[in-house]
Amino acid sequence: MTGWEYGHTQKTRLDWLIVVTGLLAIVGCSHAQGLPAPVPSQVPVQAGEWKFYYDVLLDRGANYFVPRWTRLSGYTVESLNSGYRLTIHFSDTIPPSPSAYVTVEVYFDSYVLVYSDGGYTYCSNPPVGSGQAGIVEMNEEFPLIAYVPVTIQTNRMVFEIPEEVGMDVNTAKLVVVRYVPTDIESRVAGGINACVVSLLSFTNISSTIPDHPNCHSLQRRVPRRDESLFPPGASWSCPPEDDDGARRGGDYDRNGKRDWDYPMDKPIDNGKMVDLRGLDKTETDDRFVLVVGEDRNGNGELDDNEIEAPIGECPTEGGINYGFIDENGYIHWINRDPRTGFTRHFIYNPQNGGLKVYIDPDGDGKGGHKVYPPPSSGQEWGDPNGYHWDWKRYR
């Protein structure tokens, strides 16, 4: 081996040493970011697992230990002379008094069979207390239909469902186990609802896991029959994005640019139809205009030549808007400037074709006042085409 060869080999080894130690350091660091919560060595991993929760007291994520017995392993139904026997199988022996809130729920078409333990009360009406089981109807009232006898046999929970309950036990969709240590339940974001630890689904359809009834008194009210002008969940922007469903239509504001026609085309009273247009103005300032007309050719859409009048607009750059039909058939369009809170409220009356406009320069403590038709005119409703539309002044 020559001196050069010896030196070269040494340097190459040194290079590799630097690379390998550096890479090891990187791998070590990046791996440390993704490590799960440490598992105490005295708890065998197969005895259970750790569950993530967000601790609202500490304001950070944390973990609690879920014992193995909570894992579902089976579900059987047997016919009896006077009803049915439902058996839920778990992966280990069920302890007599767990130091955790536990619920076991079997969801049917419109009922739920609930078992509660560890001091937890399921707030049906009346409630299912700890150590009890009951059948509850799944509606806003959560009425308890019947208490059900339950026995715990090693790793099984056995429920006797009397025939009188009239429940079709073959329609079970989902078995859910929730488990949360008693001392941290109040700190878990979402409470016990967020603590699903085991699931058994009998359908291929993905379904939601219903929440427990709220223990505070439910505030129930009959919703007014107002109806949004937009499809549920729709959020249309101006200028539109691809999935807004808007297409280029005619040049409504006659500024030489074709405007956008959104897929609203909502039939309203008196044979009229409302629709939403997006006026192509400048790079940064396009305008929504709500229009009304009559679908004379019956194609289910309000075509450009069928528009009779504008009845609402968005004169603010980056404005937020929504429209709805109230229970008396009036059409409302509310526009709000997110920077100032300035609010405009347009109301169209399909019966007489009139328009009212109120404004609220937000924060002045005065609320809304009418600007159209002008109070001095003595008129209640004005001609929509007579309003000083901002989009007409601004081309």
Next chain:
Amino acid sequence: MRIAARIAIMWFIISAAAVGLWHLHKQRQQPFANLSPGKVVTAQHPCSETDKCTFYIDPDTTEPVNYKVPRWSMVRAFWYEVARDGTVMFHIQMCAPLPEHSSNLMALRIDFKGSRYVIVPLYGYTFPYTDGLIVHGEAALVEGDHLLTFLPISIVGERVLVVVPAWAVKQLGRRLDYVWTFYAPEEYGSLIGGYFDGIDLSGLKRSVAISVPPSPPK
């Protein structure tokens, strides 16, 4: 000298690799294309010192009726964080601490691109969806009028926390669009036509037209 140069080059390569891996790691932790975890987005206008006064339209008289919008119903800021296991936590900070109970109506909503959103009815309202009811104090991920999954929430002082488990994060849209607050007085009885305000999370600064929850039962 030569050894020193080699060491410098090697460490340069390693540093570049480290930066690359770090970015890869951060990218893996960022479920939305438009907003980084921990970035706080505030309302365009600051929280007011007092309650606001606005109006609804009485459906029978079509005349305005003024009402107060409490500071606690207005949104101050929004941000989210990602836990190690991929759980996403949305934080919505209001202008004042939320009361334990209210007889008025209020809901929060987080919109994603498309028609998916997280609805959080806080007070006095039950949202009817085709797959179930969402009562106040609950939160759910919704698409159109279909309920996809319930989500854990908690309210601590002026902050509302919505937790999306790791397995449900892929059901959210890839772009955060808006966070909304809706409020209406008890006597009006509907969030449609009540107060609304939002923070633009998309960064597009476009005008937007939205549907207001809930869609009434058909």
